[in-house]
Amino acid sequence: MIYETETRCPVCGAKAFRYVEFLYDVPFFGNVLIQSGVCTACGYRYFDIVYADAGRPTRVTFTARDGLDVAKSLLIRSRTGRIYSPDLGFELEPGTQGEAMITTVEGFLYKVVDYAERLKVLEPEKADVVDAFIQRVYEKIENGGFTLVVEDPQGKSFISPYRPDTVQVEYLDEGQAGTPPQ
Ligand SMILES: [Zn+2]
Numbered sequence: 001m002i003y004e005t006e007t008r009c010p011v012c013g014a015k016a017f018r019y020v021e022f023l024y025d026v027p028f029f030g031n032v033l034i035q036s037g038v039c040t041a042c043g044y045r046y047f048d049i050v051y052a053d054a055g056r057p058t059r060v061t062f063t064a065r066d067g068l069d070v071a072k073s074l075l076i077r078s079r080t081g082r083i084y085s086p087d088l089g090f091e092l093e094p095g096t097q098g099e100a101m102i103t104t105v106e107g108f109l110y111k112v113v114d115y116a117e118r119l120k121v122l123e124p125e126k127a128d129v130v131d132a133f134i135q136r137v138y139e140k141i142e143n144g145g146f147t148l149v150v151e152d153p154q155g156k157s158f159i160s161p162y163r164p165d166t167v168q169v170e171y172l173d174e175g176q177a178g179t180p181p182q
Pocket residue numbers: 009010011012013014039040041042043044
């Protein structure tokens with residue numbers, strides 16, 4: 001941690017906004033500055049990622065071999081990041097689902113389960129399909145054996161792996177993009 005302060009909340013004005021900045025050294029990406037704040041009065045949260053270098057469009061492919069890879073690898077996602085898993089069959093687009101986050105891959109998959117639960121409320125006729133999906137996600141959290149892909153036109157989203165060889169980084173401006181996902 002490099003900087004920590006308690007200051008006035010930009011939303012409610014109470015002097016209860018706890019703000020921290022820290023540098024995080026990410027393999028392949030170098031230092032990024034994480035900014036995070038929470039107001040203990042009104043609950044307002046702030047989170048952003050400041051990336052020193054001009055971002056290049058990237059695709060990060062992470063293959064979780066087992067539960068350890070899931071529990072100990074970190075996902076850092078900026079507002080422009082798109083996350084999908086071809087074998088789990090989901091996709092989170094920037095925009096409405098575009099909240100920035102720093103979490104373990106495990107924590108992220110629990111978020112995916114939350115989204116799925118919400119979908120079940122909105123579309124109860126799909127409950128069976130959604131339940132099967134949720135079961136599959138739980139199984140993958142436990143045992144690994146899936147791929148997670150993070151694409152970001154600004155190169156601000158990435159996965160910091162527990163085991164370095166589980167991550168592959170492609171720069172999409174080098175014409176080595178491969179086949180775009182369907
Ligand atoms: Zn506040």
